[in-house]
Amino acid sequence: MQQANAATCQPIGALTNGPSWWQDWTGECVAIVGAGPSAKKAGVETLRDRIHVIAINESFKLCPWAEILYGCDKAWWDHHRGLPDFAGFAPGSLSDIPRGSVVRAS
Numbered sequence: 001m002q003q004a005n006a007a008t009c010q011p012i013g014a015l016t017n018g019p020s021w022w023q024d025w026t027g028e029c030v031a032i033v034g035a036g037p038s039a040k041k042a043g044v045e046t047l048r049d050r051i052h053v054i055a056i057n058e059s060f061k062l063c064p065w066a067e068i069l070y071g072c073d074k075a076w077w078d079h080h081r082g083l084p085d086f087a088g089f090a091p092g093s094l095s096d097i098p099r100g101s102v103v104r105a106s
Helices: 037-041 057-061 074-079
Strands: 030-033 052-056 068-070
Touching (some): 052 057
Parallel strands (some): 030 052, 052 068
């Protein structure tokens, strides 16, 4: 992955007390792809293999190669049966937490 470029991406600092599975992308760019109607026109494919990508809910359909899939709505996860074919990380895919569960950092 590319390092953050000061002209395009401003790092906000590391999570110092997060869970052990939390990704440390300090100094790197991350795109968060939402599921709004404009996302289909945004050309998210250009992000692939360039920067880290987090997909939110239905946007996983636009970027199934995202590193993280975030969704905190249990009904959504149930509807999608936990998305067992999603290759990336979903906070709830940990072995001791049902996929799609809300995971909170303390």
